[in-house]
Amino acid sequence: MAAEVKKEIGLEIGHVLFIDIVGYSRFLMNEQRALLDALNQIVRGTEEFRSAEAARRLIKIPTGDGMALVFYNSPEAPVECALEISRALKNHPEVRLRMGVHSGPVSGVVDVNERANVAGAGINIAQRVMDCGDAGHILLSKHVAEDLEQYGHWQPHLHDLGECEVKHGSRVHIVNLYTNELGNPEVPEKISRVPLETGLPAATPPSISKSAVPSWALFGTVALIIGALALGLLVFRANHRPKTATTAGAVPEKSIAVLPFENLSANQENAFFADGVQDEILTDLAKIADLKVISRTSVMQYKTGVARNLREIGQQLGVAHLLEGSVQRAANRVRVNAQLIDARNDAHLWAQTYDRDLADVFAIQSEIAKAIADQLQAKLSPTERNAIEQPPTADVTAFDLYSRAKTVILNTSFSATNAKNLLEGVDLLNQAVARDPSFFLAQFQLAQTHDRLYVLGMDHTPARLAAAQAAIQAATRLRPDAGETHLARAEHLYRGYLDYAGALAELDIARKRLPNDPSVEELTGFIVRRQGKQEEALRHLNRAVELDPRNWYTLQQIALSYLNLRRYPDMIAVLDRALAIKPNDPETLVTRALAHFEWQADTRPLHQAINEIRTANPGSIQSVADS
Numbered sequence: 001m002a003a004e005v006k007k008e009i010g011l012e013i014g015h016v017l018f019i020d021i022v023g024y025s026r027f028l029m030n031e032q033r034a035l036l037d038a039l040n041q042i043v044r045g046t047e048e049f050r051s052a053e054a055a056r057r058l059i060k061i062p063t064g065d066g067m068a069l070v071f072y073n074s075p076e077a078p079v080e081c082a083l084e085i086s087r088a089l090k091n092h093p094e095v096r097l098r099m100g101v102h103s104g105p106v107s108g109v110v111d112v113n114e115r116a117n118v119a120g121a122g123i124n125i126a127q128r129v130m131d132c133g134d135a136g137h138i139l140l141s142k143h144v145a146e147d148l149e150q151y152g153h154w155q156p157h158l159h160d161l162g163e164c165e166v167k168h169g170s171r172v173h174i175v176n177l178y179t180n181e182l183g184n185p186e187v188p189e190k191i192s193r194v195p196l197e198t199g200l201p202a203a204t205p206p207s208i209s210k211s212a213v214p215s216w217a218l219f220g221t222v223a224l225i226i227g228a229l230a231l232g233l234l235v236f237r238a239n240h241r242p243k244t245a246t247t248a249g250a251v252p253e254k255s256i257a258v259l260p261f262e263n264l265s266a267n268q269e270n271a272f273f274a275d276g277v278q279d280e281i282l283t284d285l286a287k288i289a290d291l292k293v294i295s296r297t298s299v300m301q302y303k304t305g306v307a308r309n310l311r312e313i314g315q316q317l318g319v320a321h322l323l324e325g326s327v328q329r330a331a332n333r334v335r336v337n338a339q340l341i342d343a344r345n346d347a348h349l350w351a352q353t354y355d356r357d358l359a360d361v362f363a364i365q366s367e368i369a370k371a372i373a374d375q376l377q378a379k380l381s382p383t384e385r386n387a388i389e390q391p392p393t394a395d396v397t398a399f400d401l402y403s404r405a406k407t408v409i410l411n412t413s414f415s416a417t418n419a420k421n422l423l424e425g426v427d428l429l430n431q432a433v434a435r436d437p438s439f440f441l442a443q444f445q446l447a448q449t450h451d452r453l454y455v456l457g458m459d460h461t462p463a464r465l466a467a468a469q470a471a472i473q474a475a476t477r478l479r480p481d482a483g484e485t486h487l488a489r490a491e492h493l494y495r496g497y498l499d500y501a502g503a504l505a506e507l508d509i510a511r512k513r514l515p516n517d518p519s520v521e522e523l524t525g526f527i528v529r530r531q532g533k534q535e536e537a538l539r540h541l542n543r544a545v546e547l548d549p550r551n552w553y554t555l556q557q558i559a560l561s562y563l564n565l566r567r568y569p570d571m572i573a574v575l576d577r578a579l580a581i582k583p584n585d586p587e588t589l590v591t592r593a594l595a596h597f598e599w600q601a602d603t604r605p606l607h608q609a610i611n612e613i614r615t616a617n618p619g620s621i622q623s624v625a626d627s
Helices: 002-008 029-044 047-054 076-091 121-131 142-148 222-239 268-286 296-302 310-317 358-375 382-389 396-410 419-435 440-455 462-478 483-497 500-513 518-530 534-547 552-564 568-581 586-600 604-616 620-626
Strands: 012-021 058-062 066-071 097-110 116-119 138-141 158-165 171-177 255-258 321-330 333-342 347-357
Touching: 012 029, 012 076, 012 121, 029 047, 029 066, 029 076, 047 058, 047 066, 047 076, 066 076, 066 121, 076 097, 076 138, 076 142, 076 171, 097 121, 097 142, 121 138, 121 171, 138 142, 142 158, 142 171, 255 268, 255 296, 255 310, 268 296, 268 321, 268 358, 268 396, 296 310, 296 396, 310 321, 321 358, 333 358, 347 358, 358 382, 358 396, 396 419, 396 440, 419 440, 440 462, 440 483, 462 483, 483 500, 483 518, 500 518, 518 534, 518 552, 534 552, 552 568, 552 586, 568 586, 586 604
Parallel strands: 097 138, 255 321
Antiparallel strands: 012 066, 012 097, 058 066, 097 116, 138 171, 158 171, 321 333, 333 347
């Protein structure tokens, strides 16, 4: 049995987080138990812990007054976990911890119960690093700090403390990790009470003796350590080779963007109708959880009238497939052409022409959506199939009004200067629901637009808030379980009443019913960011931009989150993405230059940006300054 266990825990590099409850032995036994219970709950609640455990890339070792966590995925994992723990400790002042992190070789051992365990220099040095700290400290070995220094967002938080003497005269070079809110910026007592020395030889692994390490961490002979270091280096290099572009940028097979349909009608007013047909097909496909579907904001940038490079569009949107089409409306007839294209090789996979009575346009939209789902081999639940088959309205004129309103509203930037367009949209939507009071999507759009008028200060009155509430109530009566209903409630609770908990609860429901709606993730990101959860906000905003990759506003918000975290290289990279969409936007150019200045105290990009803006549009410099 022992031999079988050993095979499962071979030698490799581990990234170790060692945690200790400060002053543990001074507490009574029941108090010790309560502290350990609280610590276990805090640690198990961190995202890094849950993620590594789910991937089976984590080993947990109890140490009596704390624990050692061995991660196998990244040197950042134990550090991120330590920060999450430090953040959670704000709600548990009774739990005073110190933490140490080191990356090094760990090897398999079998304990007295013939259970698999791990030990090695990686664990032992992590404990020595931790021993140098006081309550609140997150200390890193110099080796770990050097790994993190390769990422710009870690650099401002790494503070070199030099070498610290540990047991038996050995020394470890330690770095203190802290932010404005997390960690302990004070110099540890062990270091502050002796002068710092320079020019000392590099730290060596501590000598091995029964008294030097606890019984759970015995790892054999010096020869094992030397072999571990040699083999561990090879494993580390193998595991840290850069990913190839193909692996890193793999496009999901079941992914699609529905491009704007061409209006072939003689009456150009029918362009709104063509947009409505395309948008309803997109909306139907977006309800299928087995697909990745790009949002309207991104696809509408590829309007017809200009030559389309389908491969380039597929790459920009991160999808494997594109749906193109055209709509021709004449009297009471409608013709819809649609074709599915593999964006990776321009191959035509499916095409169909529908020539029917105008009243059948909603059935055509549903049939196209189901045909595309079938071509992509997407699994449809009964609920998803019913949602696709349900027409938005039975009134074509109401649909015309709704399509026109949606185009006006969604093409209006999130700015307090655009009240006129939003009010025009509200008027068109009111006409639509007057013709068809059961028009659910029109009621949903009304609720969102009223809330938008309220929050932007265009009409910050109780009457506007009541109008939004009335539209939500109408939508609830029509489809109480629809994802759009819960999304509208979330918007209303957040924008109207700053009810974060209520809005997040509604968004959790909406997310299950609207798997491809970026606004669910974006709104979640805004709310948790207001709660101070910057990293969590980033995850939601990045998920939103996956579904809406050319949404300039969302990219700006991601840049703001990186600024809050002082992750300037990431901020600059996302601003570059925004500039690829709006190349000459003055505010973005200046913001990018200021990021360089704050990160590297380099004024050259700022001077260059100002000169470029002045050359292209002299008046815009003052407008940027005013903003």
